[in-house]
Amino acid sequence: MRDIPVVLDGYKLTVVEPPAPKMREDGNGGWLPVTNRDGVTQFVVSLFAKLRTAPGQRPQKGEEIKVTLETDPGEGFGEDSRVALVNARINAYQIDSPDGRSISGISFKALSLAPAGLAPAPRGEK
DSSP: OOSEEOOOTTEEEEEEEEEEEOEEEOSSSOEEEOBOTTOOBOEEEEEEEEEOOOTTSOOOOOEEEEEEESSOOOSOOOTTOEEEEESOEEEEEEEEOTTSOEEEEEEEEESEEEETTOOOOOTTOO
């Protein structure tokens, strides 16, 4: 399964590293921007995700996540900004190394960013 929709309404998302074009090594010591199949540059943002707690509850620890953005989110998403992900999805992955070890996890992807509380409805919903 790919692009599994994920609802992060119960989390506070804070920008740790502002959005920037996603880059990949070209094998010759240089860097190239990552593009999708249509040639559109992808972006990446680092967020600190922390579960919202009700008054009187003990806050839990958060976690830093990197999110690939399918479009340029524009200006206004500097460090410490509270944001929401537009059309957030996860993908599972597994990488098998030559030494027989397997690395697995999930990766986050979204259409773009919006200021916290202002994210539009996902595609196909009103």
